[in-house]
Amino acid sequence: MSRRSPTGRAPADLLLRGVALSYLALMVVLPLAALSVQAATPGVAAFWKHLTNPFAWHALKLTFATAFIMVLINAVMGTATAWVLVRYDFPGKGVMNALIDVPFAVPTVVTGLMLVALYGPSSVLGSFLGRHGWGVIYQQPGIVLALLFVSYPFVIRSVQPVLLEMDPAEEEAAATLGAGAITTFRRITFPTLWPAILTGTALAFSRALGEFGSVVMVAGNRPLETKTGPMYIFGEIESGNRDGAMVVSVVLLACSLGILIILNRLQHRGRPVHGR
Amino acid sequence: MERATVNINGGLRRLARLGGFSLSLLLVLLLSGSGCGPARGAGGGEDTLTIGAYSVVREAFREKILPGFAAHWKKTTGRQVRFEESYNASGAQSRAIVSGFDADVAVLSLDGDIERLVKAGLVAKDWKSGPHRGLITRSIVVIGVRPGNPAKIGDWSDLARPGLGVLYPDPKTSGGARWNINAIYGAGLLHNPKAPDPDAARDLLSRVQANVVNMDSSGRQSMATFERGTGDAVVTYENELLLQDKRKGSQAPYVVPETTLQIEGPAAIVEASVKRHGNREVAVAFLDYLRSEEAQRHLAEYGFRPLDPRLEPPGRRPLPARLFTMKDLGGWSKINKEVYDPGGVWDQLFTQAKGRNR
Numbered sequence: 001m002s003r004r005s006p007t008g009r010a011p012a013d014l015l016l017r018g019v020a021l022s023y024l025a026l027m028v029v030l031p032l033a034a035l036s037v038q039a040a041t042p043g044v045a046a047f048w049k050h051l052t053n054p055f056a057w058h059a060l061k062l063t064f065a066t067a068f069i070m071v072l073i074n075a076v077m078g079t080a081t082a083w084v085l086v087r088y089d090f091p092g093k094g095v096m097n098a099l100i101d102v103p104f105a106v107p108t109v110v111t112g113l114m115l116v117a118l119y120g121p122s123s124v125l126g127s128f129l130g131r132h133g134w135g136v137i138y139q140q141p142g143i144v145l146a147l148l149f150v151s152y153p154f155v156i157r158s159v160q161p162v163l164l165e166m167d168p169a170e171e172e173a174a175a176t177l178g179a180g181a182i183t184t185f186r187r188i189t190f191p192t193l194w195p196a197i198l199t200g201t202a203l204a205f206s207r208a209l210g211e212f213g214s215v216v217m218v219a220g221n222r223p224l225e226t227k228t229g230p231m232y233i234f235g236e237i238e239s240g241n242r243d244g245a246m247v248v249s250v251v252l253l254a255c256s257l258g259i260l261i262i263l264n265r266l267q268h269r270g271r272p273v274h275g276r
Numbered sequence: 277m278e279r280a281t282v283n284i285n286g287g288l289r290r291l292a293r294l295g296g297f298s299l300s301l302l303l304v305l306l307l308s309g310s311g312c313g314p315a316r317g318a319g320g321g322e323d324t325l326t327i328g329a330y331s332v333v334r335e336a337f338r339e340k341i342l343p344g345f346a347a348h349w350k351k352t353t354g355r356q357v358r359f360e361e362s363y364n365a366s367g368a369q370s371r372a373i374v375s376g377f378d379a380d381v382a383v384l385s386l387d388g389d390i391e392r393l394v395k396a397g398l399v400a401k402d403w404k405s406g407p408h409r410g411l412i413t414r415s416i417v418v419i420g421v422r423p424g425n426p427a428k429i430g431d432w433s434d435l436a437r438p439g440l441g442v443l444y445p446d447p448k449t450s451g452g453a454r455w456n457i458n459a460i461y462g463a464g465l466l467h468n469p470k471a472p473d474p475d476a477a478r479d480l481l482s483r484v485q486a487n488v489v490n491m492d493s494s495g496r497q498s499m500a501t502f503e504r505g506t507g508d509a510v511v512t513y514e515n516e517l518l519l520q521d522k523r524k525g526s527q528a529p530y531v532v533p534e535t536t537l538q539i540e541g542p543a544a545i546v547e548a549s550v551k552r553h554g555n556r557e558v559a560v561a562f563l564d565y566l567r568s569e570e571a572q573r574h575l576a577e578y579g580f581r582p583l584d585p586r587l588e589p590p591g592r593r594p595l596p597a598r599l600f601t602m603k604d605l606g607g608w609s610k611i612n613k614e615v616y617d618p619g620g621v622w623d624q625l626f627t628q629a630k631g632r633n634r
Contacts, residue, residue, distance in 0.1 A: 055626070116506075117504075120504065120505065120506060121441070121489070121505070121507075122504065122505025122506055123505075138489050138490045138506070216493065220489060220490045220491070221446055221491040221492070221493075222491060222626075223626045224627070225626075234449060234493070235448035235449050238367060238448055238449040239447075239448040239449070239616075241618070
């Protein structure tokens with residue numbers, strides 16, 4: 001990435017670089033370091049004890065499980081949505097394209113309120129589902145629903161540009177050679193798309209690990225049932241168990257960071273294949 | 277950057293100007309902020325009192341108590357009093373004061389939040405030795421129900437009926453939620469007045485908890501969830517329901533269980549702050565005023581039960597047959613240890629329920 005700055009004047013160049021790096025250190029590295037130090041202070045044994053506390057462990061498991069279900073759904077539906085947006089023309093396409101980013105703009109607490117209003121036990125839809133034993137709000141499916149909403153744009157927005165740039169000639173060639181739609185997708189389209197799908201899902205997954213505002217409104221907050229990691233952290237901080245909260249925070253954080261680092265690696269490896 | 281040739285330098289200069297502007301703005305703010313500082317407690321006929329309170333008393337304080345005290349102070353000393361007010365969740369307010377918010381008077385929802393200030397050396401150890409053991413308000417734990425009480429709820433045991441939806445806040449995040457849970461726990465514990473029965477207490481609480489739909493992070497949010505149509509019953513404070521009534525001109529239906537807990541709201545002087553501000557006199561007068569007949573009537577108007585039962589407003593429901601206090605349960609520190617500490621009754625509710633399900 002070390003390219004020469006286009007403006008080329010050394011002092012300004014250095015200054016800009018210094019400012020950018022200090023900004024990164026100030027906004028990201030310092031808080032992360034402070035958290036890690038605080039979590040590490042009580043020692044390994046205490047860390048292990050807080051981590052294996054049944055409430056903490058369950059909250060972490062629930063966070064990962066719900067995030068995983070969410071990314072599976074998003075990977076499929078997000079790719080399909082991007083496909084429809086790129087490959088088809090239909091009235092209202094512009095509006096649809098704009099709507100996709102709305103989940104990013106809505107405050108997450110509002111997302112939670114919306115979902116409660118729509119699927120909550122007192123709503124028409126919610127009471128119908130409830131009568132058939134499909135409780136959504138204040139149950140685990142509610143968590144997945146909230147995560148799906150807040151991470152909706154990730155896969156679409158990372159697949160869309162790749163699809164746009166893709167040369168249709170390859171697919172046409174495959175079709176000419178007698179490949180069916182499914183074979184063409186499997187052999188030609190998917191190999192080009194998968195890095196983008198992976199990027200989208202990984203970003204969505206990291207986002208989901210930390211999601212609090214919407215989940216707290218819909219989950220029900222019952223320990224060992226519907227309390228996720230971020231809710232556990234909030235509860236423990238509020239009730240004075242900082243160490244327990246720090247340990248779960250650090251685990252969530254380390255996973256997010258790990259995912260992003262692996263993602264970066266994969267993208268670098270993928271680069272020559274795409275010839276970019 | 278002496279010779280600006282490229283736009284990047286111009287940009288930097290603009291940035292520097294912007295930075296300079298915001299810096300001077302900050303300086304102005306700081307100066308004006310410190311400008312008010314010396315006025316407090318000093319001469320000039322004006323006193324300043326900083327109040328750190330929990331959110332539930334906001335309306336009563338803003339509309340009646342603070343104007344009432346200002347008039348009272350003017351009458352007795354001839355001086356003006358200016359208030360700086362902050363209202364927040366009780367636990368958050370308490371922590372804010374510990375981490376440096378210089379409130380002169382702390383008005384919080386439970387003893388534990390004042391005790392945190394004692395532990396930090398900000399409040400005198402003997403803060404409960406004054407009149408009314410440091411309390412300024414009372415209330416009781418009640419059950420809010422749907423209009424007409426379709427679920428036919430009359431007592432705590434009804435909340436344990438299978439299929440009922442119950443709401444109360446999470447005691448991990450809401451100190452006030454502990455009042456609610458202690459009421460249920462205590463009703464079980466004291467069902468036989470002669471011999472406290474911890475097994476019955478645990479059993480009642482665990483059967484009610486099995487019906488809990490959602491635990492919000494505060495009592496207010498729990499009420500909001502109930503009002504949005506979730507659940508058949510909400511365990512809450514009587515004053516919260518009566519305050520909503522006052523605000524909305526409605527009459528929210530609620531049930532007073534036969535055996536319930538008396539809620540006691542404390543207030544204390546933050547010695548560290550009044551020492552710094554030199555306004556202990558006005559802080560003491562304010563606490564005395566809070567316990568005066570006038571202030572107690574105001575507080576009652578906003579849903580609280582007065583310290584002196586004779587000041588009870590007309591039309592208020594009679595107190596239940598068996599009203600117990602935290603003292604009857606053995607005090608806060610005993611209950612906190614027994615119920616809320618890690619591995620206590622509260623944790624066991626979930627670990628054991630989990631075992632039963634399997």
